[in-house]
Amino acid sequence: MERYAGKSILKGTAIGKVLFYSKEEQVVQRRSVEDIQAELERFEKAKNEAVVQLNALYEKALKEVGEVNAAIFEVHAMMVEDGDFNDSIKNVIESQAVNAEYAVAVTGDNFAKMFAEMDDDYFKARSADIKDIAERIVRILHGGHSGGDLGEEPVILAAKDLAPSETVQMDKTKLLGFVTELGSSNSHTAILARTMNIPALIGIHVSEDMDGKMAIIDGVSGELILDPDEDVLKQYRQRQEEEKRSRELLQQLKGKPAVTLDGKEIKLFANIGSVGDMAKVLANDAGGIGLFRSEFLYLEKDDYPTEEEQFQAYKTVAETMAGKKVVIRTLDIGADKQVDYFKMDKEDNPAMGYRAIRICLDRPEIFRTQLRAIMRASAYGNIAIMYPMIISVDEVLQIKKIVASIKADFDEKGIPYGDFEQGIMIETPAAVMISDLLAKEVDFFSLGTNDLTQYTLAIDRQNSKLDNIYDAHHPAILRMIQMVIDNGHKENCWVGICGELGADLTMTEKFLRMGIDELSVSPAAVLPVKKIIRETDLKSE
């Protein structure tokens, strides 16, 4: 067993035999020609054929990998027809009285060199495109046909380098993955691999010895494992199974609404802790963000984040979600999340101490800065604001007063803001018991089941000795959830769950039957929950 370290292009596992692929080296010989006119015509014909081939490749790619990725072949066709490129080739044929193959190869090399010498990585990588088109024309002049024949059995392809045209030509059902020595993660081949969902590694020294051997591509660690042991093979087969299952789920459910069989649409959102989580949110097809924990903006820094810094972060998320709901929870520090520059006193019982909204209302300058940033960002998307740790109606009224004064200030100064919903976390038994009153003041409730369970059952979450009696399905909790849903609905509030319980697949159907409107879960849990939602019929018992 041998391991080679490279760089992964796509996180996935491939297992299969290696096919070592080497381009038939096209030896281009310089020959003198007598009939220059005939040679120029040979070139014209080959060039036209190249354009026809590239247009066909464009059509194939369009169907398989979409317009954005197919566009490269349209560009290749234009390169073939480029004025400077053609003038140079014709000039070489005419002035040196040589064969078209040679003229094309020399010109291709010159242009490729020009790009290779540029200092920008993107433009450097374009030299591969020039080589690709020059080789195509030479191949046509030689009367040869293009590569891409992989044989009968699906294989892992190993090659020094792959041109985008070669990648697209290959039969995808025969290609398990590929490994190349050259190429960058910016290359079109890498981009195509990602789009086609084919595990791929770059930067691995390939050799003909690999041909025919069993291999594994580990797209997570970026390794190629050659001649794997039985145990290793078994382990990767298992991983591949898991990947397959989640991919199937994705294919089956991506783009489909989170709606029950009888037609109730559920807001199925994702929880995120930073802007960096956005990619996972999009990949898992969440319908919005149900909990954006704003703490990271404070935890990452050693001083209070400015209004501008916060505004940029919220705006990015709002814009990326393009009109889908983004629920931003205002600062929830204290308890197990401490920030030095807040200079908070040590507390004996921080879970029940100075935290979240209590700090914000006690130090309104911090709160105002955050609210101003969120409200400004609301002009760029569908933002909602959520306040944590509420225990009284009075707190909500105080918050609304602050929000109203900021609105007045914005109106006066002409600073834009959007229509944003305001809601609260229901995570204290007090909030549950007065949820009928709170519902009159807000647009939505989101149940923070982790804290709600700890406060209701009087079980410290940090104390592992109590794990055996910590029961998230305790009837007290379920009754509370029911009460909050009913009280919320009486006042037209939507009610969701953003705690861990929301992703508990054994509970999803029960919550739906209880009337829940929203479930906000970790990005990875979105599709499994969606599956259950789509299989539930609320009309039948």
Add this chain to the structure above:
Amino acid sequence: MKSFTYTIQDELGIHARPAGVLVKEVKKFESKITIEGNGKKADAGKLLAVMGMGIKKGTEITVSAEGADEDTAIAEVEKFFKENL
């Protein structure tokens, strides 16, 4: 002769795809359209020449048009840059 200056906003600069579209766009006009920037100058109708300028994000370029339809040409090309680059 008509001209305008513009600062490239696209992350990758004048990369292959918009350069290709630009070349097509430019060919609709009789006028000779030139791009200057990064200390280089190129015929906007030539793909490899335009790409070879290596124009990156933040580079200020000057585009000029000279010929019978220079007014329409410069307006259309400016619109193209603003929308795509």
